[in-house]
Amino acid sequence: MIYYITIYMLVSQALFARTFGGTNEDEALSIIQTSDGGYAVAGYTSSFGAGLSDFLVLKLASDGSIQWARTFGGTTNDSAWSIIQTTDGGYALAGWTASFGAGEHDFLIVKIDGSGLLQWAKTFGGANRDEAYSIIQTSDGGYAVAGYTASFGSVGDFLILKLNASGDLEWARTFGGNSIDLAWSIIQTTDGGYAVAGHTTSFGAGNYDFLIVKIDGSGLLQWAKTFGGLDVEWVSSIIQTSDGGYAVAGHTTSFGAGGFDILILKLNSVGDIIWVRVLGGPGGNPAYSIVQTTDGGYAIGGMPSIIKVSASGDLEWSRQLYSTHGVSSAVQTTDGGYAMTGYLMVSFPPPDYDFFILKLGPDGNYTGCVFVPSLSVFTPVPSTSLPSLNTLSPTLGMDCSPVLTTPNIRVNDVCTPIAIEDDMVDYPGITCSPFSGGILFNSPADLGINIYSVDGRVAYSGQLRQGENRISLGRGVYLWRAGTYRGKAAVR
16 A cells, blocks of 8 residues: 655744753854754853863754754863854864864864764864864865964964865965954855955954955955944954845944944945944944845844844844843744844853753744844944955864763753744645655755654654655654654555
8 A cells, every 4th residue: 555645834933042051151152054944053061071161062953952962072172163064964063172283272173973973073273372263065065164363374364274075174374464363254155265254453444343355266365355443343244145245244333322233234246335234222232143034134143132134224123032141143044033042141140151042933023032122223434445465375284083972951941932823825845655665755845854763763864855855764654854844654
């Protein structure tokens, strides 16, 4: 007997505000949505692990429940700043280490599989402080990493690494002047090159200015520009926008309401300003993350708010949690909502911070959990300059073996989890039809899939490609989940 099953999806969103941690300081610095509809979060922990602080990685289901947790580190301090999901279904993390490497701090790149098990780890650095803050997977299957170096170049320079798929160094470049220049975010651009955003004290109009550097696929400089005022501008995030230009987010004390305010630049493809917005209110509002949303606008995650602006930079809405927290990373989720991570103070004194993950709906609402803060909007005209950067190509890199542990994470709800459902939409999802020896899936998109036997064991975990996919399975009844689709099938 053959069963043919068609799945239709009811669009449902799980909203939650939850902390994860131990008895000491634990801070999340990066979040992504994974191919199975869940989340991966990375940061550092002082509550668990092998040393004073370790990388901490959490894999969560779409409802915010823990699927697994891992720490990686040595005997002293190690901190993860960026996580990505890789094309093999695993993850790559970038941060810094004082436990391994050649100097005070070194870049630490850790590659793990889809279950959080270590595949390889490498350090890159010199005798002084070198810290990685951003990693991407490149179109050739390798990686590009951006951060800061005090070992090469001048006092402190941008340090950009290009690695192959095994983490071996292909090239390294520094960019900077005679003072401190720090790269915070890197993206691969549609021309095969890279755009790197950070801040500089070597160039520009003030104490710190935004510094945007465009390089080709070999790491050679194409252009560089600074943006700022007379005081401080710090970059946090850069993205390439759908029109081929760029959006950059950070914070400013040169413009706005006072203290640190959110600064957003929209640039064209050669770095010329299209528009500028500063958004701020009482107490300061630094920005740490920007994403382009499906409607062409932008969502900015900061401390302590998330803000949505239109494609032309006009404020649409803002939300803030009823708690002492900071947002370090935000993503738009496949259901049109938003997921953010950072830290939340769970007790004082002494201060105890935990990972904090907040899931909001498409309009940013979460009844009883968030409110609308008071923000003012400004349209300043920052100064720009074309700096002449020094460059260097250092040689560096070594293998290391961080200790892996599986911590017992304390989980607490800050707000009552709720599920919201949109109107029923009858549109075809995944179809599946068992055949002799397996199941044939027809998928409308590329999705991660997990197939479970009735006793809960994972029978298959992998990727569906758009179109037909044949997955070999033994006889039995199976439950499956792919993104927000799920179903049941029997193989006879």
